[in-house]
Amino acid sequence: MEGTVLRTADLSAYFGENRVVRDVDLSIPDKTVTTIMGPSGCGKTTLIRCFNRMHELVPDAKVEGEVFLREEDIYAINPMIVRRRIGMVFQRPNPFPTMTIYDNVIAGYKLNGVELSRAESDRIVEESLKKAALWDEVKDHLRRKGTFLSGGQQQRLCIARALAMNPDILLLDEPTSALDPKATAHIEKLMTELKKTVTLILVTHNIAQAARVSDFTAFLYLGELVEFGPTDQLHTAPRDKRTEEFLTGKFG
Numbered sequence: 001m002e003g004t005v006l007r008t009a010d011l012s013a014y015f016g017e018n019r020v021v022r023d024v025d026l027s028i029p030d031k032t033v034t035t036i037m038g039p040s041g042c043g044k045t046t047l048i049r050c051f052n053r054m055h056e057l058v059p060d061a062k063v064e065g066e067v068f069l070r071e072e073d074i075y076a077i078n079p080m081i082v083r084r085r086i087g088m089v090f091q092r093p094n095p096f097p098t099m100t101i102y103d104n105v106i107a108g109y110k111l112n113g114v115e116l117s118r119a120e121s122d123r124i125v126e127e128s129l130k131k132a133a134l135w136d137e138v139k140d141h142l143r144r145k146g147t148f149l150s151g152g153q154q155q156r157l158c159i160a161r162a163l164a165m166n167p168d169i170l171l172l173d174e175p176t177s178a179l180d181p182k183a184t185a186h187i188e189k190l191m192t193e194l195k196k197t198v199t200l201i202l203v204t205h206n207i208a209q210a211a212r213v214s215d216f217t218a219f220l221y222l223g224e225l226v227e228f229g230p231t232d233q234l235h236t237a238p239r240d241k242r243t244e245e246f247l248t249g250k251f252g
Contacts, residue, residue, distance in 0.1 A: 005030040005168055005199045006051060006086075011065035013046050013055055013223075021047050022223040023065070028169075028216075033191055033200045035210040035231065038220035039251060044203045047220065048171045051201070052086035053079040069168060080112060087162030091174040093154035095146030095161075102142040104157055105129060108165045124164050131197070132160035133190050152183025156190065163198070170194065172202045176209070188213050207247060211235050219243045 006028040013021035021043045028034050036044045049055040050063050053074060067074045074082045095104045105125045109116055116124070125142070129135040134156040138149070146157050155175060162170055172191075176184040191200055191213050204210055210217055211231060218228040219240070227234060227243045238244045245251060 003030045004028065005070060006201075007068045007071075008050075009066040009068075011047075011050060011063070011067060013043070013050050014062045014064075015058065016060045020223050021050065024225045026218060026225060026228060028199060028201060030199055031195055031197070032215040033195050033202060033213050034216040034218065035202045035204055035214035036218045036220060037204060037207065037210050037246075039246065040205060042220045043223040044205075044220055045173055046223075048088075048173060048201055048203055051169070051171060052088055053082045054088070084108065084112070084165045085167050086169045086171060087165055087167040088171040088173065089155070089158050089162055089175050092178045093151055093158055095149070095154050095157050097145065097147050099146060100143050101138050101146050101149070101157060104146045105160050105164050107161055128160040128164040129157075131163050131194065132156045133186070133193070134160055150183070152179050152186055155179060155183070155187060159187075159190070159194075163194075167198060169199045169201060172200060174203055174205070176204075176206075184209075207235075219246065221246070 004027045008024050008026045011021060011024040012019055024047065036047060038044055046055060051067060055061050055063055069085060096107055099107060102125050105128050106116065106121055126135060129138060134153060137153060146154060149157060176187050188209065194200060202214060214231045216229065217231045217234045219226045219234065221242050227238060227240045234243065235247060238247060
């Protein structure tokens with residue numbers, strides 16, 4: 001696919017002998033929002049954790065097949081570099097509790113032992129918080145702890161922390177499931193802004209959210225990629241009966 005940022009070939013993931021992702025072939029277009037959707041326990045989170053080599057951190061976990069980031073084999077790259085280029089935001093906001101808002105944003109540099117000048121740090125913090133639509137709310141409180149923020153603000157701080165590393169891709173694993181409707185709307189609006197500069201891969205079980213924010217949708221069922229295509233087409237004329245049954249609430 002032209003403009004592909006991430007591509008998988010025969011990707012399978014295991015916990016011990018249990019195969020939870022099965023032979024997934026997927027091409028993610030650059031500068032888009034792609035949703036990975038499916039019922040609970042179908043392998044959505046495991047799949048995206050293969051994209052940034054977090055799956056292998058689990059004891060007894062293994063991966064088969066290939067994942068390419070801009071045609072580079074991610075399993076031939078240092079995993080720390082992979083995780084800088086493919087950032088991740090989790091289900092529950094997780095700012096580092098002992099760090100200030102400022103230090104949370106540049107935490108990735110500190111954890112990787114990258115020395116920044118004060119001017120560079122200031123620039124990265126301001127740019128990242130602006131990209132995450134948080135700067136105006138926190139610019140006068142940068143020396144306060146990140147945990148002083150509301151849940152929605154904390155999640156945007158986590159997005160700023162991931163964006164600070166200038167990633168190619170941002171993985172968002174159910175990023176609004178712990179948030180109220182107003183904070184959810186804020187994050188959804190942010191996603192449509194962010195895709196101008198970074199590719200977003202969103203895991204959600206929220207069908208309405210997938211329809212609102214994504215350009216492409218992948219439907220996963222029992223670890224198998226059932227269907228992938230433009231969101232409008234998948235939601236209005238799914239090719240597979242299982243996709244249709246999931247979208248109409250027959251299971252999920």
